[in-house]
Every structure is written in C-alpha cells, then in structure tokens.
Amino acid sequence: MKGRPAGGIAVAAALVTGLVAAVPGVAQAYASSATGTINTSGVALNVRSGPSTSWDSWRTVADGATVTLLCQTSGDSVTGTYGTTTMWDFLSNGGMVSDAYVYTGSDGQIVNSCVYVGAEPSSKTNPRSTNGAINWAFQRYRSTSYENLCLAFVAQAYGWGGSGWNTAEIGGDWEAGHGYLNTSGIPPRGALVWYHNSSGTGHVAISLGEGKVIGTSVSGAVGVAGYLDHGSYRGWSVAYFPAAW
Template structure:
C-alpha cells in the first residue's frame, strides 16, 4: 500500500497544493484497532448518522474541531468534503458514523480496521431489512421508552418483521444456542443479535453496531447505545436469524 501524496497533510500546508495534488488509489487493509481524528467542516457541525450514507438517520452532531475516536471504517456512499471525495465512513466511539471526507486523521486512506459485518441468515427466512437498514430503524427510535420490556419485539421490528414469534428473549437465546447459532467468543459483528440472561428470567437481546457497541432497549430506560457487556449476564451473539418471525 502506497501513495505519492498525503492529501490531508497537503491541506494543512496550502489550499493551492490541494488543487495540484494527485493521490493514487488505496485499498482496505488491516490497520489499528482505533485512532483519533479531528472534525474539519470549516464551521458547521458534522452530522453523525446511523449508517454509511447520507440517507441514514441523523441522530446527533459533533462540533467542528472536535476530537473523535474512530473504531473502524467501512465503504459506503461517496461524499465530497474538506479532504476531497471518499467512500470511507468512520464508526465513532458513540456508535454512529461520519464521512471520512470531514475527518483529519493524518492519512488520505484507511487508518483503522475494516468494520466487520455479521453473516447472512439462512435463505429460508430472509429478513426484510439488512443489517444497516435494521440499525437505521433502531436509531430512528433512539431515546424512546415505548419498547421497554419489549426488547425482542424491538429487534424483530428493526429487521422488518411484525414480531419475533418467541415469547421472551430467553426463549430466543435458548433456540439460537440449541440450534448452533450462538457464538460465545469474539466481539459481536455489526448487525448481529446479542443475547443476555437477566434476573427476571425473560432474557434480553440487542443489535450489534460492531466494535463492542450495541443498540437496544433498557439503556437508562429507553432505546440507546451501550457497550455489549454493559447489560451483564452476556450469553453470546448470533446471525440475525428469527425463524419464527412474522
């Protein structure tokens, strides 16, 4: 991996050099587990979205000049910004995504590991929504308390179903376990269902955003983002397979 110019360093040096600079293509590669960057929009707040594109839900902003932590990067919609045109999107430590076109990292290309997505569910029960679409629906309900004690319904509806077909998340987690879908090692990849026991015996489930973050119910009494181990009594993660969903 190499390139003849570093556009971001050039941008700091002079605006004229940006016009003259030519960056050779770079590909995705394994890099650091995390990195810091600085938002540069020339003044306006930068919109944080639920997925890698401008059509995904905008649920908060970060100020121009703010320092952000990048957990992983993924390809998405092409955006032209302060540092040129790129398809790279950065997953931030708060669980949202921003275009890398507005983030100064000291590099013109990828600086952290690629975001890992969960595998497909069996074709016999394909979800109406894919992972990014499900996460987008979940973010549209960010802060809502309407789904408290309805974590399984929330996850099923995120993936486009009317309901899961299971009475509790404990039953759902048991099914995933007994049918060989539950993984108990590794950080849950983006889009995975993340399963928990709880003291009530009803269990809990959320959706992984990747890199140790989940979105689901019961985060301070509402839909929110948390670390995947914050709920306690962690069971493991599975592909987004809901065989009884309707």
C-alpha cells in the same frame, strides 16, 4: 488526494500499531483505533446510523472536535473538506461520519475494516438489511416505547411484525440449541446479542460492531451501550428469526 498536509502522514503512521508495507497478496494490518479531528469549516457534522447520507442523523459532532475511530467501512460517496471519498468512519459513540470531513493525517485507511455479521439462512430472509435495521433502531433513539419489549424491538428493526418467540430467553435458547449462538469474539455489526436477566425473560440487542450495541433498557430507553454493559452476556448470533411473522 484529499488535500491533507503531507506532514500529517508521519503522525498517522506513528498512531497505527503494526502497519505493514503494502505487499501484493499480503493483507495490511491496521490499528484497532485512532484519533481524528472534525473539519467542516464551522458547521456541526451529522453523525449517522450507517455509512450513507440517507441514514438517520441522530446527533452531531462539533467542528474541531476530536473523535475516536474504531473501524472504517465503505458507503456513500461524499465530497467534503478533504475531497471525495466512499470511506466512512465508525466512531466510539456508535455512529458513523464520512471520512471526507475527518483529518487523520492520511488519505487512506488507518483503522481496521468494520466487520459485519453473516447472512441469515435463505429460508427466512429478513425484510430489512443490517444497516437498514440499525437505521430503524436509531430512528427510535431515546424512545421509551419499547421498554420490556426488547425482542419485539430487534425483530421489528429487521422488518418483522414480531419474532414469534414469547421472550428473549426463549429466543436465545433456540439460537443456542440450533448452533447459532457464538460465545467468543466481539459481536459483529448487525448480530443479535443475547443476555440472561434476573427475571428469566432474557434480553437482546443489536450489535453496532466494535463492542457497541443499540437496544432497549439503556437508562430506561433505546440507546447505545457496550455489549457487556447489560447483565449476564450469553453470546451473539446471526440475525435469524425462524418463527417471525
């Protein structure tokens, strides 16, 4: 047990819409979001790019702050205020924190599991993993160096020198023409998220999951946005760069 007050469990249960009793062979349903309180006994908590203490710390959240959890995933084991856990919480700002420092009223999972994109074809495996690519992107948070280079940004995030396509419009066309473009559902974590734009060159970003993306051209720099905040949304695909170098 993490030492959370037992009375808080009832509060958490009230917040979790559709929570069902644990029955062998039956999956539990969790809430799509929930609130929690950061408890670090005074210091600010690092918000990281992924579920690991080795990933980039791109901002902090104050002790005592209320946060919104959108999903939970497993990662590095961390010992904190509420004991030791491998659970990490994805926050509404697009980052992750260890659940060991978040009071939710429960020692267990309370929101849906984070959904990751499927693997790219083995014929062209990316040099960098999903969380590795997102970490690379967050290391360039607020950088203006990639403006008008969105396609290079996502390709380099996944470890390539370049995508092999001249524009994101061409890349999106290729994904669509080869059956990789999905037009329904929220883009899963790690997916390439494709857009049309007024110039005809298109745009692409990387999904963080839960409706968030990281990419260029967010107030003129690399940043986090909603996946529908850019212009004309086309859909999402697995992170596949067939012509990358």
